Structures are given as C-alpha cells and as structure tokens.
Amino acid sequence: MTKFLDVQNINAAYGDIQTLWDVSLQVNEGEIVALIGPNGAGKTTLMRLIAGLHRPLSGSVQLADVPLNTFPAYEIVEKGVVLVPEGRRLFGGMTVLENLELGAYSSRARDVRFKTLERVFELFPILAERQKQNANTMSGGQQQMLAIGRAMMGLPKLLMLDEPSLGLAPLIVENIFEIIKLMNDQGVTIFLVEQNARKALELADRAYILEQGRVVGTGTGRELLHNDEVRQAYLGFAPAAGK
C-alpha cells in the first residue's frame, strides 16, 4: 500500500494557544482511517489544517509526495483532497442541485460534473428527488447526504469527513456509514473524524487517537476495539473488576 496522506510533525495554534503538538499520521491509498478522541482534542483543527483552511506553525502535510500546506484550500481541492466540514456547512439559500453543482467548481471536476451528478443521484436517490428544494429545508440526515454528495462532486482522491454522524438518528448514521464504505469500495481513500468511536473503529482499517492535541495511540480498527483503555475511555465500558 502506498503512503498517500502523510502528516509529519504538525504544530498548530489558534491565536496564541497551541492546539496541536507534533502530530504525525499516515493514510494509505484505499484505506479507511479514523481519528478518534475527546471533544476539544484538536481533531477538527487538524482536519481544517489538512484541507488548507488553517496554517500550521511547523511540520508538513503531503499527498503522494506533493506538499499541501503551502496551498490555499481551493487548490488543495484541485489536488484531490475534499473535506466534508463539521456541521455540514451547506449553502442554505441555494437548491440541492446548485449545492451539488458548486461542489464541482474546481477545474478537474467541472468538465465531468454532469456524469458525477448522475452517480451522486444513484447513491443518494433522496437528493435527486429534492434537487429543486432549498438546502436549508431538508432534514439533518438529508443535509449530511448533500454535504457528502457535494464533496463527491469534487472527485476526491482523499475524502475527509468531520463528524459525519453528529446530530443524526442511529438509523441514518447506519445509512451514512454504509455509503462511506461503498465509496471506499469504489476506490476513494477515507479519513474521518468521529465522536462515535465504536462505529468509526468498526468501519476503519486503522485509527489514531488524538488527546489534547497529541497522538497518543494507533492501531488497526479491530485492535483498538478490543483494547482495554480504548474501551474504557471511548466505548463506554466500565473498568474490569480488580484493576
């Protein structure tokens, strides 16, 4: 497996407060990698940094040996990294169709956008149904689908998702995760941040744990699912008797 996303020794700050300390991680091509950890650990900061919305103090981010962190966000999309931000962040005043179309604005995706649109509608039939509706009239789950659909329109090689299950009913979360798996099967590398650690670890090939801005652990999804500390901290298990 080839190293695809390579994050090396990233230090980042929010104003005067440092938020990420010496963070390194890798995502290989074709993998699903999850990033779990408590609230405020810096997961979103890292995501935004990789996507180009935030600049690191030091360190590097590379995609297949192409440095990313010196480029603005819209050029990073051009290189194939697309982020589905936390909280969906759709263009509420515009229709579903317009939101999807705008997702293909980069030159790489623009020419084939009508074909991509068909694929998105196949994957998310509800979006095809409601394409003339305004984005802010849709339910949470539908909005999340639209957000993912919009990201897909950008023809991502690496798709990043920040808290896709946030605020959604369990059934919808199932649906979303199925779709993420499907996209991965079709060749999209996935890097996701999730509060719902169980679902994330079940889905992921590998995972990293971020606490207070530092990477404190890594392993395969299965390994971490069965790790006692992880189970206690993130999966809601009580400590075993006698420990």
Add this chain to the structure above:
Amino acid sequence: MTLSKTTSRFLSIAGMILFIVFAFYYPRYVDKQNVWNLFFLICLQITIGQSWNILGGFAGQTSLGHAAFFGIGALVTRTLWLDGQPFAIAFALGGLVAVTFGMLIGAPTFRLRGAYFAIGTLGVAEVLRITVSQKIPYISTMSGALIASYDLSARYHLALGLAIVTTGVAYLLLRSPWSLGIQAVREDEEAAQATGVHVLRHKLLALALSSFFTGLAGGVFAYQQISYYPSAPFSPIWTFDALLITFIGGQGTLIGPVIGAIFFVYVRDKLSVNLVDIHQVIFGVLFILIVLVFPGGLVEAWERLKKSLLNTKYTKVAKD
C-alpha cells in the same frame, strides 16, 4: 545605552515643558501673522485630534461625525458671544451643549457596532450640517468693535491652553480607574461585558470627554475666525482631519495626536504653496499605509527607530 525609568520619565517631562515654553514664546518672538496662524491651527488640531483619540483611539469607537460637536460648539459660542454675552460664558456653554448633544445621540447610536456606528454618526453630522446651511445661510461676521479689539495672541493662547488641557485630561484618563475598562471595550466588547465592565458607561464617558473638548475647540474657532459660514465648522473635513492626525500620529497613544497635528499642519502648509492639494494625496497614501502596515503611526515608527538606535526601554504611556 539604556536609560533607567526615572531618567526617561524625567526627560519626557522636561521635553514637554520645553515644548510648551517654546510654543508659548516662539510666535510671540517672531510675531509674524502666518506663524501665529500656523501655531494656532496646530493647537486647534491637537485638541480635535486628541478629543477624537479619546473616543476612537482609547475606546475604539470610530466616529465619523465629530464635526457635529465642533460645529455645535462653534455655533453656540458664536451666537451667544456676538449677541453680547461675555466670551467665557459663550465658550463654556458651547462645550456643554456639545456634550449634551453627544449624550443624547450616544445612547441610541452606541447600540450600533463598529462600522454602523461610524456611518451613523456621519449621517447625524451631515443632517446637522445641511440643516444649519439651510436655516442660517448668511455669513457670520464680527462687529466693527470686535474687529478693532481683536487680539490674535489671546486667541492663540486660548488654543494652546485648550490643547494642553485636552492632552492633560487624556493623560489623566489613562491613569484613572476607567482606563482599563475603556481599553477593554476597545479590544473586545463582548469579553469586556463578560468580565463585568459596564460597556455603555465607559463608552459614554469617552464620548462625553471627546464631545466636550471638540465643542470647546469649536468655540475657539468661532472666537478666532472673523467671518465664516455657520455651516463650515460642520463640514466632514474637520472629522477627516482629526482621523488623519490621530492615525498618522499614532492612534491610542497620548503623543500621537500631537505629533500628527504638527506633521499634518506643517506639511499641508508647506505643500499648499507649490502643488494644488497634493498634500491630500500624500496624507491619503500615508493613511492607507498606516492602516495596512504601521497601525501605530509615527509614534510606532519613531519607537522602532529609537529601539534600534539607542536600545532604550521606552515606556509608552497608553498602550501596555
């Protein structure tokens, strides 16, 4: 070479006294009309600039309507004085009416944030200007008796005194218990509110002082000008000059408006002779550069220079 804190403070005070003595005696010594006028203008602009600075620099409320206070002060003072009242009363009332007006519009307009406050105040000032120019369109002139007894040095000393008092009040304000609150409002209004600072009260205090002294400056103007259109002191030019002076000098600092006023009046005087209004272009470019690159104005530039030359620990009175 490093100077101790007491030494540098001693030098500052000595410098100030020297400066005031110079300002007092030099025009008298030279006794040329244009020198009197130049120095007068500098003192007037120092007052207006320092007043604006109290509201805009210390409290961070950018007002684009300061000409309103200048105009009101001028209008009240001139009207009462030409009507026969003793000048001192007319002068004081000019300032008081200006403050009253400031307080009246302050309460509702302070609800507006940043830019909206700025354009709102501009709107108010323009309403006043247009109303005055419609209601009192004829020129205001001094009577023959007043012209005969006209003493330019008295006017100048009044302007100088006002400039010194305004700067002194600004200084005292910075040393006062309100200083921290006012600057907190400038930095982050919501955070200040959250830490218990009564935001509106601090804003009103800054506005009160600012409008009072600008009003008095208007009174000085009315005292000095032999004839002018009553709507002239309401012109936005007065506000814009105050902005230029304060920013070029260094907004939020005590000495900024002083340096700015001297620079502004002097440069304008020198360049007006040669090229038509090229000084405005220079000021405009300088202003843009200051906003983009050198927010501290000439004061900041001077300090950076001093630091690299003398390696002195200079304690800025205001921003720390």
Add this chain to the structure above:
Amino acid sequence: MRIETFLQTLVFGLFTGGIYGVAAMGLALVFGVLKMLNIAHGELVMLGGYVSFWVFSAFGIDPFASLVIVIPALFIVGLALDRTVYRHIVRLLGEEKIKNSMLVSFGLTLVLQNLAQWLFTADERSIQVAYAGDGFNIYGVLLPYTRLATLGIALAAILALNYFLHKTYPGKAILATAEDFESAELAGINIHRVYMMTFALGASLAAIAGTFVTVTYGLSPSIGIIWTLKALIVIVLAGTGSILGAFPAGILLGVVEALSGTFIDPSYHEVVGLVIFILVLIVRPQGLFTRK
C-alpha cells in the same frame, strides 16, 4: 394638489431612484460578498462620470453609448484597487475587517478625489446631449429622453446582474462565497478571484451610476462623499445582506425624497433620506427588505 404635480414628482423620484439603485448595488455587492465597507465607492461613481465626460468631450460619443467604454475602464480600476489595497484587508475577519476596510477606503477617497482634481480641475462638468430637453409629454407629465434612458439602462443592469448571479455558474460561485466563504473554498472555488471580480463588478456598477450622474446633475471631484452616503443610506434601507434589494430600496429613497421635496420643503429633501437612514439604523438595523 394637482394630480399632474404628484405624478411628475413621482416620476422624477423613480428616475432619481434608478440612479440611487444602481449606485447602491455596486456597494451592496462588495459588502455582501467581500464583507467590506468601501467608502470610496462614491469616488468610483465620480471617476466613472469623468470617463464618460472625457469620452463625450473628446470624441463626441453619446454618454449612454459610451458605457461600452466606461464600464470596462472602471472594471479595470476595480481590479487594480483590489490587487493593490483591498486584498490585504480581505483576509481579516468580522468587525475588524469592516472597520479596516472603512479606514483604508477613507484614505483612498483622499487619493482618488485629489487625483481627479489634478486631472480634471475642480470645475463642475456636465454632459449636454443634443436631445437634452426633449422627451415625451403624457397628460402633462414630462418624461425626458435622458431620464428614461437612465431608468431603462438601470433596469437592464439589475436584470442582467440578477441573471448573472442566480443563473450562471460563476455568479452562483459569487453568491456561495457571500454565504459561506470557507465552504466555497472547500468546494474548490477560488475565492480570491471571486473577491477580485466582485469588486471590479461593483466598480462597473458605480461607473454606470457615474455616467447617469454626469448627464443628470453634473460632476466635480468632490461629489464622492455625497454618493457614498446615498449608497449607504440605500443599502441600510434594503438591509446589508441584500444585494438585489438595493435597487428597489434606491427607488424607494428616490421617491420619498422627491415627494418630501415637493410637498414638505424643497431644501430639506437631502435631510429626509439621512433621517430615515439614522432611524432605520437604530430601530431596524437589518433593513426594510430582509426577513428577520
């Protein structure tokens, strides 16, 4: 009160309002998308006016036809101003951005105004076309050709802008950037180019207004602040988030000014607009045409 006087006043209010609307839309566009307050907008109107005046006096080209030259000229000026000055401000956020853009554009007004004065002198200029006084006369109401052309072109401009923003791909990218610039970036939209183009577009709209001003009123280097204030009044009336609402708000202002000028007091029609402006700012800052 004669019905003709009322209609005439109304009609002239419409004509004036059309100019206000076009002038304001440029500012509304810049404020809505770049989130910056350009108080030098009035200077752009003035410069547009001067270009049309120059083209008219040097080549005899009809001012309405000269828009073909005036619009691209100010478009380029807009690009230049964005590249040199405003792009440094655009990366700030929120209130700091608005305040700094206001300050920077204040400096720009000094530069532009005096540059114009140096190039064109402080004399008042105007364009007198051959058909200046002519027009339709319908039931005693005068409809001058020049004014009709002004309103017609203004309407055409807003319809074109509306189509561009809502029906074309780049236009939608501009609206998306206005709504959420980070999401726009994440969608691959080059927001720096959007900002530059939008600013230039705003300058072009100012140019159109400037041409109208030269034909209707007359031009001098100092009219900048008057038009900036007018544009500000209109966008506050419309609500600062509303780009296209600026046009109807402009019409409204024109009509209100005209009616108050005729039926209350001609010397105060300037003040009426300002007073409404201040009241709206204080009482209903979100404007009259937005829903909140």
